[in-house]
Amino acid sequence: MGAGEGAHELRVRGPDPAPGRLADSRRGRLAGLRRLEYTGPMRIQVKRTGGFGGIERHAEVDTTARPDAQEWHTLAERALATCRGTPPIGVPDGFSYEITVDGRTVYAADPGLTEDQRELITRVLKEGS
Amino acid sequence: MTANPTGNPERFEPVFCTIVPPFVLDTLAQSQDPALAGPARRTLQRDAFERTQRRLTTVIGAPSVPVPRGTAEGKPHRTVHDAEHRTDLPGRKVRGEGDAAGQDATVNRAYAGLGATFEVFLEHFGRNSIDGSGLPLNATVHYDRDYGNAFWNGEQMVFGDGDKEIFLDFTIPVDVIGHELTHGVVQYTANLTYFGQPGALNESMADVFGSLIKQYTLSQTAAEADWLIGAGLLAERVTGTALRSMKAPGTAYDDDVLGKDPQPATMDDYVRTGRDNGGVHINSGIPNHAFYLLATALGGHAWERAGQIWYAVLTGGELAVDASFTDFAKLTVAAARERYGDGEELKAVQDAWARVKVPTS
Numbered sequence: 001m002g003a004g005e006g007a008h009e010l011r012v013r014g015p016d017p018a019p020g021r022l023a024d025s026r027r028g029r030l031a032g033l034r035r036l037e038y039t040g041p042m043r044i045q046v047k048r049t050g051g052f053g054g055i056e057r058h059a060e061v062d063t064t065a066r067p068d069a070q071e072w073h074t075l076a077e078r079a080l081a082t083c084r085g086t087p088p089i090g091v092p093d094g095f096s097y098e099i100t101v102d103g104r105t106v107y108a109a110d111p112g113l114t115e116d117q118r119e120l121i122t123r124v125l126k127e128g129s
Numbered sequence: 130m131t132a133n134p135t136g137n138p139e140r141f142e143p144v145f146c147t148i149v150p151p152f153v154l155d156t157l158a159q160s161q162d163p164a165l166a167g168p169a170r171r172t173l174q175r176d177a178f179e180r181t182q183r184r185l186t187t188v189i190g191a192p193s194v195p196v197p198r199g200t201a202e203g204k205p206h207r208t209v210h211d212a213e214h215r216t217d218l219p220g221r222k223v224r225g226e227g228d229a230a231g232q233d234a235t236v237n238r239a240y241a242g243l244g245a246t247f248e249v250f251l252e253h254f255g256r257n258s259i260d261g262s263g264l265p266l267n268a269t270v271h272y273d274r275d276y277g278n279a280f281w282n283g284e285q286m287v288f289g290d291g292d293k294e295i296f297l298d299f300t301i302p303v304d305v306i307g308h309e310l311t312h313g314v315v316q317y318t319a320n321l322t323y324f325g326q327p328g329a330l331n332e333s334m335a336d337v338f339g340s341l342i343k344q345y346t347l348s349q350t351a352a353e354a355d356w357l358i359g360a361g362l363l364a365e366r367v368t369g370t371a372l373r374s375m376k377a378p379g380t381a382y383d384d385d386v387l388g389k390d391p392q393p394a395t396m397d398d399y400v401r402t403g404r405d406n407g408g409v410h411i412n413s414g415i416p417n418h419a420f421y422l423l424a425t426a427l428g429g430h431a432w433e434r435a436g437q438i439w440y441a442v443l444t445g446g447e448l449a450v451d452a453s454f455t456d457f458a459k460l461t462v463a464a465a466r467e468r469y470g471d472g473e474e475l476k477a478v479q480d481a482w483a484r485v486k487v488p489t490s
Contacts, residue, residue, distance in 0.1 A: 052410075093335075111282055
């Protein structure tokens with residue numbers, strides 16, 4: 001998938017950030033939306049806590065030099081698009097998750113994950129180190 | 130292009146995608162700038178909604194199908210669903226009450242485990258199902274792919290198949306099934322907050338009654354029981370026998386991948402942590418061990434006297450949602466005195482708490 005295609009975007013509503021803080025392509029193509037492209041390496045960390053066993057797991061994926069970096073970036077952006085900044089109240093024995101992308105952390109908990117969050121978490125815990 | 134090798138924290142603007150403490154959200158929600166106020170308000174609304182839903186479930190009961198007409202009083206109303214490796218709940222119904230066993234051993238184990246749990250609560254504690262009023266028992270199996278967990282979502286039990294590397298099928302140990310259903314019983318009774326010491330008490334209740342259900346199905350006395358939680362759940366390559374040991378907390382596993390069982394047996398080794406909801410699965414080792422000490426001191430079937438004392442406190446109305454270990458311990462002493470007078474039970478309760486270093490006076 002080429003950079004800037006439909007699936008790869010983070011829509012940000014509101015005023016422009018300070019110049020130079022965020023790249024902004026195809027300005028004005030979508031009224032009220034700016035498309036941001038991330039092509040640099042991305043560090044995606046997942047920490048899972050709680051669960052019936054109370055056993056922690058963490059793993060991370062650094063997309064540097066990964067041929068599928070773009071796919072990871074797209075997935076990470078989607079997963080964080082519906083993110084929340086405070087740990088949700090979990091259910092008894094449910095897993096809690098912290099997803100950190102380049103130093104920014106968001107929280108999620110079972111069974112309230114979005115499909116993108118679930119996919120990202122599963123892939124990082126499986127393929128990450 | 131934003132090549133961002135330094136991990137510039139501005140990358141994930143806007144603010145609702147960052148770590149935002151609730152008080153900051155409150156401030157943002159009042160902002161004149163709709164770009165700031167809107168997301169903050171939505172986050173606060175979503176959080177409030179989830180909290181209210183959970184509270185409502187506790188107060189008015191989980192939304193559930195009415196008890197089918199024509200079913201006998203004092204019988205369970207079980208339904209097992211199959212998530213077919215997806216995450217939509219409850220999934221496809223695969224076995225209802227009275228249906229014959231099918232080919233799927235996981236479904237059959239869940240069905241049998243629900244029945245055993247129902248039986249123990251009814252016959253030995255006089256409780257008609259989770260809510261005390263015949264609540265239908267619902268379980269979903271084959272949740273997600275390789276999902277190494279089981280949980281109670283406030284309305285039903287959910288079981289994963291395990292990743293096969295570390296965990297096997299979560300329906301294998303009957304005490305795990307009993308554990309999850311007991312979370313439901315706690316929700317409908319003391320409703321202990323799932324954090325810190327009350328959270329560890331919530332976990333311990335689930336382990337205690339989960340273990341009692343296993344002991345009941347095996348007709349074991351306290352001396353005969355293994356007092357393990359999750360025996361048979363760990364894959365062959367894991368060095369360990371179970372997930373927790375009520376008899377010897379901290380000894381259930383010691384493995385290269387899993388690490389070592391972190392449970393303390395006494396307050397001397399109490400673990401202060403923010404992880405795992407403030408260590409709910411860790412410090413539960415302390416009240417777990419107190420129950421084990423009491424049950425083995427009294428002998429016989431653990432549900433007969435030790436279990437009755439614990440159940441009386443759980444359902445007696447005096448156990449606060451934010452109860453500490455000490456609060457709980459004192460109530461067990463009072464319950465033992467009320468039920469059995471100044472006998473061996475009272476002394477055994479006091480001794481058990483003394484040995485785990487939780488004061489009762």
